[in-house]
Amino acid sequence: MPHDVPDDGPRYDPAQLQEKWQLRWDEMRPFRTNDPKDTRPRKYILDMFPYPSGDLHMGHAEAFALGDVVARYWRQQGFNVLHPIGWDSFGLPAENAAIKRGVDPREWTYANIEQQKTSMKRYGVSFDWDRELHTSDPEYYKWNQWLFLKLYEKGLAYRKESWVNWDPVDQTVLANEQVLPDGTSDRSGAVVVKKKLTQWYFKITDYADRLLDDLNQLEGTWPTKVLAMQRNWIGRSIGADVDFEIEGRDEKVTVFTTRPDTLYGVTFMVVAPDSDLAAELIAGAPEKYRQPFEDYLVQVQKTSEIERQDASRPKTGVPLGRYAINPINGEVIPIWSADYVLSDYGHGAVMAVPAHDQRDLDFARKFKLPIRVVVDTNAPVTGAIPVLPINPDTGEAELPDDLPALDPASTGVPLTGEGRLINSGSLDGLSKTNAIKKIIEQLEASGNGRAAKNYRLRDWLISRQRFWGTPIPILYAEDGSLIPVPEEQLPITLPPTEGLDLQPRGQSPLGAAEEWVNVTLPDGSTARRDPDTMDTFVDSSWYFLRFMNPNDATQAFDPREVDKWAPVDQYVGGVEHAILHLLYARFITKVLFDLGYVTFTEPFSALLNQGMVLSGGSKMSKSKGGVNLGDEIDEHGVDAIRLTMAFAGPPEDDINWEDVSPAGSSKFLARAGRLAQDVTSAPEVEWKSGDADLRRVTHRFLAEAPGLVEAFKFNVVVARLMELVNATRKAIDSGPGPADAAVREATETVALALSLFAPYTAEEMWETLGYPATVALYGWRKADPTLLVETSVTAIVQVNGKVRDRIEVSPTIDPAELEKLARASAAVIRSIGESEVVNVIVRAPRLVNIAVK
RNA sequence: GCCCCCAUAGCCCAAUCGGCAGAGGCAGACGACUUAAAAUCGUCCCAGUCAGGGUUCGAAUCCCUGUGGGGGCACCA
Helix, strand or coil, X not given: CCCCCCXXXXXXXXXXXXXXXXXXXXXXXXXXXXXXXXXXXXXXXXXXXXXXXXXXXXXHHHHHHHHHHHHHHXXXXXXXXXXXXXXXXXXXXXXXXXXXXXXXXXXXXXXXXXXXXXXHHHXXXXXXXXXCEECCCHHHHHHHHHHHHHHHHCXXXXXXXXXXEEECCCCEEECHHHECCCCEECCCCCECEEEEEEEEEECHHHHHHHHHHHHHHHECCECHHHHXXXXXXXXXXXXXEEEEEECCCCCCEEEEECCHHHHHHCCEEEECCCCHHHHHHHHCCCHHHHHHHHHHHHHHHHCCHHHXXXXXXXXXXXXXXXXXXXXXXXXXXXXXXXXXXXXXXXXXXXXXXXXXXXXXXXXXXHCCCCXXXXXXXXXXXXXXXXXXXXXXXXXXXXXXXXXXXXXXXXXXXXCCCCCEECCCHHHCCCEHHHHHHHHHHXXXXXXXXXXXXXXXXXXXXXXXXXXXXXXXXXXXXXXXXXXXXXXXXXXCCCCCCCCCCCCCCCCCHHHHCHHHHEEECCCCCEEEECCCEECHHHHXXXXXXXXXXXXXXXXXXXXXXXXXXXXECEEEEEHHHCCHHHXXXXXXXXXXXXXXXXXXXXXECCEEEECCEEECCEECCCCCCCCCHHHHHHHHCHHHXXXXXXXXXXXXXXXXXXXXXXXXHHHHHHHHHXXXXXXXXXXXXXXXXXXXXHHHHHHHHHHHHHHHHHCCCHHXXXXXXXXXXXXXXXXXXXXXXXXXXXXXXXXXXXXXXXXCCCHHHHHHHHHHCCCCCCHHHCCCCCCXXXXXXXXXXXXXXXXXXXXXXXXXXXXXXXXXXXXXXXXXXXXXXHHHCCCCEEEEEEECCCEEEEEEC
């Protein structure tokens, strides 16, 4: 849009600044970190690397703006800051886009990377571009394969059969997200069924305890929300394993329970229909039970995951015609099969205690199974249930006469609270906690059970039947045996896509690449490569280590460099990765620690989750339209967008783009830039000669800003910076004038502070002020303590907590003196009136509170 | 159903330890400059902190209850 050329001096022109300084920075490359003689202390600041699905969007703009504030801040504080960038460039969206366009995923991906890189450079983020990496380069994914082999050697990578969602029309595996709520495929509309496939898993459950317990180390430096989500996800349950003998079977069946205290209340057992155990039990069952079970199993496998997880769905199940024996009392109980029991949690079987568990109760009521109460939750238990009324005379808890009958069989509500054990033999009278302790002792003594833990966390399924990922470095010999590819033969690179049909067919397209998949072994026999590729979360689980030496062809990472820089001092990224990526990276770090490759057990010492940028109250997406980053930058300039991101509010809060004002930011930046143009003194000017009032404002800012940045209160720093700009403007226009040393000092401080948020404007100001580039490498100035001393403070005088007077006093005033002054105040005397003074609180020099009656 | 977070001017947001409710911005009003407008500069306006209770000399801040909003997990035995 053409503007009239102003005749009153240069205007703020962000596009021109961006062009000018981007060229200069590209020449200078000021953020390189590879100087071995650099003696500055080190910091590793990392932004979660982007997925090149298109150009950068508003979400990237926020994340990278905030991460860059942190990186630039520590550089300014005298640190050698490693701030690298790379691309998480394998994955489904690229493959799908390539299929749609009929091109190689490589073409599409690397074109997007080029586009994002150009945008990122314009965005002025202070990256060390020499360390750029792409996970889809063979030079990178070679080391995914190396990592896989390391896990395989340690027994942490294994193959097993598991149930997956299967679209019978498209002949493909579906992600859970692709299954619609009605249980049909979002592509073909066919009813999704379960299919058993053999897949590779990483044994993350071996690390469950450490992943959970080490979260305590991150307390205070990671958002509490993320810590809570990770704990929740790992989901450790403490309880016991109990062994039940089965009539007509040699082997016992073990169940896991968190309520071993209710063992006397067990009235039946339930096994997961899709478990091996169910298959085995039904095989030995009387004939008449078999067909109903088979029918039920078919029905269960047709049930979609979403439907199955609906806890309000009526319970279903069939009896197996088999019986178990309760080890504590010898009771014979029937065994049922029902899909509310999961085959992959615990042992795939539960002891049902309908009186004290909602699911068991629902099932028992539906199928008319006995319900036996073994915990009296009406009974007062010492220190546990304070809900009973206290008799004021005796001070004792009282059972009301009209206490409602709590019979789960009739109410449908199980008794899950605290209580005293009943109908439980030697456990009678014990509290829940004590009963659990005692029953475990008894079970251990008799060899029928033991204390046990279980986790919600499942092993990490890493196989993907897709092309655009890291090939799994495993061969299958003719006899079916498994041969890990020797390390020196890595990388196994992806074949060309010519002649390959990338359409998902439930089997990896790589399986059809005959030349690629068939291998002749040294002994002349043949083998086939595993045609699957790895989950791309494998790529991102260790990429922060590859930045140490991204071009090293001899090792995944140099342990000495890792020792220098890692772990990451500050990780910045979206909360959408609160569980998966962060959990996987933590897991792989612990594995590498155990293998002796790294010396730390947590990869990210501190974590900042920025919020989302919303438009019209909802998340922006391509389909919904919303705000386009390129358009915003064209209209307001990079600096205004970056500043808006920092100023909008606390970084972890979402930003409603309609609530903030990039135009206001732009106006402020122009106002700041004008200060530099107005300064008439030379850089050599003597600070001490400057206006004392303005100097005090400047130095208070110098003292406050670092703490605010470190507390991530970027919005407050910007507000303080606006104050400083306003004070400087005033000093120029109606104070000591543009030649005053304090005006230069203040303006230089503005440029230094602005370099964190608006690098282009800051750089231009710095040059206008007579300094060589780049402002980003100048240090922060220390506040002069003599300028921070207040000459007088306003003391507040309250009567009964209400402000009645203010008095100017010396900051070092004696408390007794301050009280005397306060009591002498006319307003105070009037306020006290006839009342009696009962207490006087003096907090010299700020406050006096006189309590009267 | 379980767990976590939030609520301060019309709007976005500040308020180290419990101590003057307001730093900054947006929007709005007025003024200066201008032939006029834009830009710029300046001045002003605005809530008693979601509701109720408690602790305290004193509560936006701590505790309890409720309401409203957001998020996570969920047939995990």
